[in-house]
Amino acid sequence: WFAAVVSSVLSSGINAEYGGEKNGGTRTVPVQKSPRFYPTEDCKTPLKNRRVAKPTKLRGSIVPGSVVILLAGSHRGKRVVVLKQLPSGLLLVTGPYKINGVPLRRVDQTYVIATSTKVELPALPAIGDEIFKRKGKPTKNEKEMFVDNAGDNSYKISAEKVALQKEIDALVVPAVKKVDMLQSYLRSRFTLTKGQFPHEMKF
Amino acid sequence: MLYKRYIEIGRVCFIRLGDDIGKSGVIVDLVDQKHLLVDGPDGIGRKVVRLNQVALTDIKINIPRGCKTKTVRTAMAKEGVEAKLAATSLVKKFAAKNAKAQLGDFARFKNRVAKTASNRKIRSTVRKLKKSS
Numbered sequence: 001w002f003a004a005v006v007s008s009v010l011s012s013g014i015n016a017e018y019g020g021e022k023n024g025g026t027r028t029v030p031v032q033k034s035p036r037f038y039p040t041e042d043c044k045t046p047l048k049n050r051r052v053a054k055p056t057k058l059r060g061s062i063v064p065g066s067v068v069i070l071l072a073g074s075h076r077g078k079r080v081v082v083l084k085q086l087p088s089g090l091l092l093v094t095g096p097y098k099i100n101g102v103p104l105r106r107v108d109q110t111y112v113i114a115t116s117t118k119v120e121l122p123a124l125p126a127i128g129d130e131i132f133k134r135k136g137k138p139t140k141n142e143k144e145m146f147v148d149n150a151g152d153n154s155y156k157i158s159a160e161k162v163a164l165q166k167e168i169d170a171l172v173v174p175a176v177k178k179v180d181m182l183q184s185y186l187r188s189r190f191t192l193t194k195g196q197f198p199h200e201m202k203f
Numbered sequence: 204m205l206y207k208r209y210i211e212i213g214r215v216c217f218i219r220l221g222d223d224i225g226k227s228g229v230i231v232d233l234v235d236q237k238h239l240l241v242d243g244p245d246g247i248g249r250k251v252v253r254l255n256q257v258a259l260t261d262i263k264i265n266i267p268r269g270c271k272t273k274t275v276r277t278a279m280a281k282e283g284v285e286a287k288l289a290a291t292s293l294v295k296k297f298a299a300k301n302a303k304a305q306l307g308d309f310a311r312f313k314n315r316v317a318k319t320a321s322n323r324k325i326r327s328t329v330r331k332l333k334k335s336s
Contacts, residue, residue: 069308079308117309185312203308
């Protein structure tokens with residue numbers, strides 16, 4: 001196959017004029033030069049991967065406004081409100097912070113039990129994954145290696161995050177208060193008692 | 204006599220174990236020492252059931268042994284078995300247990316809060332009565 005291509009390429013050419021008495025005047029010059037190397041055996045090239053990553057499929061039971069139980073992390077057992085699914089596929093979740101101390105947080109839907117309770121949320125400001133991006137750790141200088149520099153590298157909440165949290169709380173908390181006992185429900189933690197088995201329970 | 208409810212043709216029984224849990228049927232025939240042929244409304248149809256899967260009710264209807272499903276249905280309708288069943292404690296208890304299992308997390312929370320509150324009231328009343336006596 002390759003040889004056939006090469007020969008066809010060689011056969012097509014342009015007539016170019018050459019100066020000089022003994023150079024023959026004109027000769028055909030190939031349009032495309034033949035390659036300097038080609039493999040002895042024809043090997044198949046693998047097909048190009050045209051796969052486009054689809055956005056994470058959200059469980060049918062999780063909807064903006066649904067109350068969800070966190071299963072892992074420092075806030076495990078807490079019941080929180082799902083605000084939306086972020087472009088990264090993670091759930092954007094908040095306590096609300098005023099109610100149970102869970103701030104605007106990203107959570108994977110696999111670390112969550114969805115309950116059937118839903119809160120009617122008003123229109124919320126647009127939030128993306130950008131606000132959760134942490135600034136890179138400061139690089140150490142040679143000099144600073146011997147200096148005790150502890151404490152500076154700890155994470156501090158940005159002012160814009162605090163402001164955003166207040167804004168979200170101001171929208172979500174009234175929606176929660178509308179439902180009877182929902183606020184105290186969100187304040188309480190989920191626990192298992194004797195005889196309760198999660199696979200047998202309805203949430 | 205020790206026993207009031209007998210395993211007999213026409214005895215209405217309540218299925219408490221297995222796939223058809225919560226449904227009821229009429230004993231139509233006995234297969235062997237441990238199995239019954241039971242026929243009930245469309246939920247169970249006509250099937251063989253183990254004795255330990257079944258709890259007997261007070262209701263009994265008149266049907267010949269091994270009779271057809273149609274006969275069973277008409278006899279059940281005539282005696283008003285469905286209404287009598289709904290009044291039995293077996294059916295009521297099962298319905299209550301089922302309803303409790305279907306509760307969501309929020310409902311369970313509300314029930315717990317209500318129970319705690321009522322228990323507190325009961326205990327304080329009892330304490331007051333003890334003090335006064």
